[in-house]
Amino acid sequence: MGRRSAGRGWRAAAWVLTPVGLVLLVGSVAHGIGRYDTVTVGGDSMRPGFPPGAHVLVRRLGSDGVHRGDVVLIDPPERYMTEPVLRRVIGIGGDHVTGDGSRVAVNGKTLDEPYLADRQGDPHADPYDVRVPAGRLFVLGDHRANSNDSRYHLDAYEGGFAASGVRGRVVPGATVPAGPTVFAILGLALAAAGLGGYAAGRRAARKEQVAPPLTPRWPGTQNA
Template identity: 40%
Template sequence: MAVRRLRVEGVLQGIGITVGLLGLIGGFVLLAVQYRPYSVPTDSMAPTVQPGDTVLAHPVKGSQIGRGDVIVFSDPLWGTSAMVKRVIGVGGDTVACCDSAGRTTVNGQPVSESYVNTSSTSAVLLGDKVFSAKVPAGRLFLMGDNRSVSLDSRSHLEITEGTIPESEVKARVEGTVWPLSTARSISRTTAFDALPGPRATAHGPLAALEWTVVGGAALVLLSAAAGTVVGQLRRRSSQRARSS
């Protein structure tokens, strides 16, 4: 009977470790296939992305991007490295600053952006500069969430209305992975949903994959620990039986 119980416990432990490893390894593989890491050195996207964060971004075409998406892009007129900004306007839009409440407008409609950093005490607020830009077809108007310090489309208005070509888009940011203390998913915004035209796009399976990896690792550890605890309890029981 004891042998049978030992075999059942061993089989259950083996199943738990196997399933956990499949989740852990499979989740990592899918993350590596579907996402690319990018380091963000500045605070132009704070508080959504903090300086020093490493983000995970899903490769997409610029034509698939909508207003409100946070993207990774590279434009030689802006610099030599990849940058992270939020799409505010797409081809055909008129982006302007600002209405009486200080909100950016798109095609005359004010947009309430809850993610914008409003805590800055900078003396010169780029977010308060009056401007109006007509976005050419096939191009995107970008702004950082930390409007007071972000060097974005507003800083390049003299060149194609400050926009970048859709072809320069590398990926859509969906979460942060490092440091681990701040790792999280970045939710799709609904700020632009009332406007006709391309909205922020649906995100990929990042959150599910992260939970798969975490759950797999936890299952491996718990299964291994359970086997160790059961073995110790069995040895103590056998020792007491012999001593009695």
């Protein structure tokens, strides 16, 4: 009777743990696929933080989720290139952006830019003074001396790239978000525990089938 109860208990646990684990695992994977992309850096314009060949995690979002200082994957003007590029957002719609090659100021405040490849910027670049149009983003590369960015498109929309062209924002550190990872690991563990419980229940059931029947002993008699 004890073996039978144990076998049923293992199988019951398996019926609960396995579906719950699979739901968590599949849901976490679907969440990651639906909200994140992995991008390989192809150019030199975002050194040193994003060198060529680096893999970065990009979270998909709309233009309303973009802030100054974000590194975004964005569609450039068609005459620029056809593939989306990584650029740092310097100004958003309505901002007053000025630059002289070595310094950049937004709304009168000079930016501290520790991420630059060269803290001197690009001393050979022409100065600019723009008001970013609504629905546009003024973007620059971190390697200013080797970046085709808003500075070279000032004749159209004050150099602003269309905010609607933002594909997503780079996740700092290029790590997989903690939440989905935790749920995926938990789901995998539960599914494994459920399958293990099912296997244990099957083994217990087989032992029940092969166990020899007990011979009853009556008072005052002896078994031969």
